[in-house]
Amino acid sequence: MKTQTNLLNLLLVLALFGFVSCDDSDTTEEIVPLVEETAFDVPADPDMSGGFTYFSFENGIVDSTQANSDAWDLAFSGTTILTNGGASGPGQGAGLVVAGIFENVSEVQENELKIDAEGSPAIQGSDSQVENVPGWYTYTGEAPSGPQRAIIAVPGRVIIVKTAKGNFAKMEILSYYEGNPDTTTDEFANFATRPASRHYTFRYVVQKNGGNVF
Amino acid sequence: MLYALFLSQFSNELSAQALKIEGTITDERGQPASYANVLVIGTDKGVTADEKGNFLIKGLEAGEYRLRISRIGASAIEERFELMEGATPQLQISLPNANKKLDEVTVTATRTPRNVEDVPLRVDVIQGEQVEQMGALRLNEVLAEQMGLQITSDHGTGLQMQGLDSDYILILIDGEPVIGRTAGTLDLSRIAVDNIARIEIIRGPSSSLYGSEAMAGVINIITKEGTSGFDASLRGRYRSFNTSDLSTTLSYRNDKLSASLFVDRLFSGGYDLTEESVSMTSPPFEAYTFNPKVAYRFSDKVRLSVNGRFYTESQENEADIILDGETVRIDDNGQRQDWNLMPTLELLPNDKHRIQLRSYTTGYETETALTYQNDGALYDENFFNQLFNRSEVQYDWYLNDRNIITLGGGHTIETVDATRYADVNNFRATYGFAQYQFNPNKRLDMVVGGRFDTHSEYASRFSPKLAVGYELKDWIKLQASLGGGYKAPDFRQLLLNFTNPTAGYAVVGSSIAQEQMAEFTERGLIANVLIDPSTIETIKAESSIAYNFGVELTPTDKLTVNVNAFRNEIDNLINAAPIARKTNGQNVFSYFNEDEVITQGVDLQLRYSILDNLTFLLGYQYLDSRNVGDVEKIKNGEIFRRDPSTNRTLAVSLSEYGGLVNRSRHSGNAKLLYTNIRHRFDVSLRGIYRGRWGVGDLNGNGVVDTEQEFAQGYVQLNLAINKDISDWLTLELGANNLLDTTNEFEPSMPGRILFGGLNMRLPGRNR
Structure with a gap:
């Protein structure tokens, strides 16, 4: 008999919680349609001259003469990705690599974002075990299986970007090679047929209303 | 004179009528073996025993006889007796169950000679005749056909048992460990099989008796002894891929002395499965094995034996390397040797005590030279010299029929001197073990034991074991065992100092990581440090807990079924991980105790005698292997992959997880063995x-x-036929991999191999 009463109490409590949480979710913000876009084959200094490609989420590739302005959000050269802020530019840019699935990253914790420092960009390249910071790529080196000496964008890594103008974006790098190839094929493993490196393909969503929720 | 002769003839005939033999036959449990058949071999005299198992055979002359006793559901056995005038022998004969593996003795499972059936542990015995029948040249070919044993190719031909790799399987020859592993793999192709009396396979951890490396199990190769008088055999075989093998065994044995010498030469032309590269998959090689053995019985109480082994192998290969953007061809020539010397003194003060003093010294040496083909200049050379010595004492106390106590201890010294190691390195270890075997009643067998190991380089270990066997019914036997296993970090994991000359990455053992990293840093080779070398802890031994549970069923005298479940939980698995990035973009790796791994599964063995001379065998293993950390991450949605068509990230699900690399979930074998006594041939299809x-x-x-x-699964079919042309000459023919199966991920399968050979022996045999 006693157990039954307890069970009943529990059910009541659960129902109450359900009600309350329903109540909570009513306080939604203004709905802004978020558009997912993909940038294909953004070159990142393919001729290895040391230069950067400047990219704006709104306008695509921007001329390098605008490097000292807030006209760009990201700059690419090899595996280095800069944000427009701190040591890298005059904007409000910041960034962070987080683990997760692109679709499931729904909120930005602004205080966790990093700002570019000289020689230490906010967007971590390969994982740092020392500081336990995830990066966006791995270098396969002399891997016993799979493609060797390749830069592979780590699956399940999402880059949070604060744009030069202070909006938030999330992006997933899909490929570092021209044409967004499947990196698990023999063609990719073979150096003779592997597409050119230093070409980024990535998808992104920008929250243009200034909010931190996607 | 003539009269005297006649008289004696007459009296002989008289006494012949008077002589008789009596006996009682019981089954294994001591119950009367009712109505068993008894036949005096070489005569027409035979009787059927009565209900109580008693029999009486009359009308025999004085002399030596053999009796053949048979009964449905039991194995036929032979019993010798001697008839003299004025005495009627009373024989007590115990008839074993039909599926009792009569001559299947194991010395490995408990370190004492026991019948396989009486040991509550997983033991499989492969008899020398089976090895001969299948036409195998090397140990890997024999083990490849055993249930649950998987041959692997990684720096040599290795083995997997219960889902655990070569590093975890101890290989013994006559009870002493074979050394010389490359990247953990002990190359089974170093071991010739022509002089093998039997191979004992113990599944499940045996560290409680054998220490490190016996975590998955033990394989003990028992070499042949001469039978009596002078024996000689000569065997020559030729195979596809220009492979030839010639072996001879000479042996002599009398009451006191036994001596034998085995010599084998194997040559192979090698093969190439990768046409695009100049390096051959299996390069040409030539190998010699010498195996002398001498034993002398000073008295019933003292026996001394000395075994030795010498193996030498040379191989020749080529390789292309890229030097300053140009392809340069080099010769890649290798030599390796192993040798051992094994004196054993056995003392038997009386039938209750046995003391063995063993001293074992063994060495393993490899030497590789890479030279430019155009000018013969040296590109790279390396060597590896390992020396191992063990002194051991073992005492067995047979308290009575039902209690055996074993105590032992020993000391080992091991040194390694190699190009890839900093100095000449010296390891020392001391150990002791104890075991108690008892069967409180006829149906129950128990073994409890443990071993304590201390080592100069890593923490001490205690490895316990408990095993119980219970005969529920005459036809149902249960077995359960619980054991701890461990595997010591090897030289490589502790001391390796290796920089790959072509690729430029470096691997340093955990013991020298700190000083080596300091040196690399000083030389300006380090771009950034990933793991601070001062935080690298002393590596620990890998350890395991294992559970085995088995059922053996013999529902009829023609059928035996074994079903076993196993689970190995391994902790502190040693893995290599990058600790720093070099300025050339390559990594520096070192070793860590990282992962927790589980291998578990169920296996089945079935043996069915379709006819007296036709046997069917079936083996199957289901294996589940998993890295505990990976499974945890998958459950939390933390492991991802990309959709290959879009490169978008997806979460990996548990059903997609393929377990540990190189483990097959399903594996098995089926064998059909046929013997024709009349036409003196046998056929085995596996x-x-x-x-x-x-x-x-x-x-x-x-x-x-x-x-x-x-990698996709495959089926391989092997066929061997042996035909006795005379008592002393046998013709062998066959084909391995009859279906010409190849698999790009299994370099040890070059395709169909045809073989033929002749086997001569003195004295001859009669099937």
């Missing part, structure tokens, strides 16, 4: 199945999960 297995991570998420990361 099929081996290996289900699909994970090859490696292609998509960078550290686990095997997509279809491309798996």
Whole structure:
């Protein structure tokens, strides 16, 4: 008999919680349609001259003469990705690599974002075990299986970007090679047929209303 | 004179009528073996025993006889007796069950000679005749056809048992460990099989008796002894891929002395499965094995034996390397040797005590030279010299029929001197073990034991074991065992100092990581440090807990079924991980105790005698292997892969997880063995199945999960026929891999291999 009463109490409590949480979710913000876009084959200094490609989420590739302005959000050269802020530019840019699935990253914790420092960009390249910071790529080196000496964008890594103008974006790098190839094929493993490196393909969503929720 | 002769003839005939033999036959439990058949071999005299198992045979002359006793559901046995005038022998005969593996003795399972049936542990025995019948040249060919044993190719031909790799399997020859592993693999192709009396396979951890490396199990190769008088054999075989083998065994034995010498030469032309590269998959090689043995019985109480082994192998290969953007061809020539010397003194003060003093010294040496083909100049050379000595004492106390106590201890010294190691390195270890075997009643067998190991380089270990066998019914036997195993970090993991000359990455053992990193840093080779070398802890031994549970069923005298479940939980698995990035973009790796791994599964063995001379055998293993950390991450949605068509990230699900690399979920074998006594030939047809297995991570998420990361399964069929042309000459013919199966991920399968040979022996044999 006693157990039954307890069970009943529990059910009541659960129902109450359900009600309350329903109540909570009513306080939604203004709905802004978020558009997912993909940038294909953004070159990142393919001729290895040391230069950067400047990219704006709104306008695509921007001329390098605008490097000292807030006209760009990201700059690419090899595996280095800069944000427009701190040591890298005059904007409000910041960034962070987080683990997760692109679709499931729904909120930005602004205080966790990093700002570019000289020689230490906010967007971590390969994982740092020392500081336990995830990066966006791995270098396969002399891997016993799979493609060797390749830069592979780590699956399940999402880059949070604060744009030069202070909006938030999330992006997933899909490929570092021209044409967004499947990196698990023999063609990719073979150096003779592997597409050119230093070409980024990535998808992104920008929250243009200034909010931190996607 | 003539009269005297006549008289004696007459009296002989008279007494002949008077002589008789009596006996009682019981079964294994001591119950009367009612109505068993008794036949005096070489005569027409035979009787059927009565209900109480008693029999009486009359009308025999004085002399030596053999009796053949048979009964449905029991194995036929032979019993010798001697008839003299004025005495009627009373024989007490115990008839074993039909499926009792009569001559299947194991010395490995408990370190004391026991019948396989009486040991509550997983023991499989492969008899020398089976090895001969299948026409095998090397140990890997024999083990490849055993249930649950998987041959692997990684720096040599290795083995997997219960889902655990070569590093965890102890290989013994006559009870002493074979040394010389490359990247953990002990190359089974170093071991010739022509002089093998039997191979004992113990599954499940045996560290409680054998210490490190026996975590998955033990394989003990028992070499042949001469039978009596002078024996000689000569065997020559030729195979596809220009492979030839010639072996001879000479042996002599009398009451006191036994001596034998085995010599084998194997040559192979090698083969190439990768046409695009100049290096051969299996390069040409030539190998010699010498195996002398001498034993002398000073008295019933003292026996001394000395075994030795010398093996030498040379191989020749070529390789292309890229030097300053140009392809340069080099010769890649290798030499390796192993040798051992094994004196054993056995003392038997009386039938209750046995003391063995063993001293074992063994060495393993390899030497590789890479030279430019155009000018013969040296590109790279390296050597590896390992020396191992063990002194051991073992005492067995047979308290009575039902209690055996074993105590032992020993000391080992091991040194390694190699190009890839900093100095000449010296390891020392001391150990002691104890074991108690008892069977409180006829149906129950128990073994409890443990071993304590201390080592100069890593923490001490205690490895316990408990095993129980219970005969529920005459036809149902249960077995359960619980044991701890461990595997010591090897030289490589502790002391390796290796920089790959072509690729430029470096691997340093955990013991020298700190000083080596300091040196690299000083030389300006380090771009950034990933793991601070001062935080690298002393590496620990890998340890395991294992559970085995088995049922043996003999529902009829023609059928035996064994079903076993096993689970190995391994902790502190040693893995290599990058600790720093070099300025050339390559990594420096070192070793860590990282992972927790589980291998578990169920296996089945079935033996069915279709006819007296036709036997069917079936083996199957289901294996589940997993990295506990990876499974945890998958459950939390933390392991990802990319959709190959869009490169978008997806979460890997548990059903996609392929377990540990190189493990097949399903594997098995089936064998059909036929013997024709009248026409003196035998045929064995064996099929081996290996289900699909994970090859490696292609998509960078550290686990095997997509279809491309798996190798497809295959079936291999082997056939061998032996025909006795005379008592002393046998013709052998056959084909390994009859279906010409190849698999790009299994370099040890070059395709169909045809073979033929002749086997001569003195004295001859009669099937």
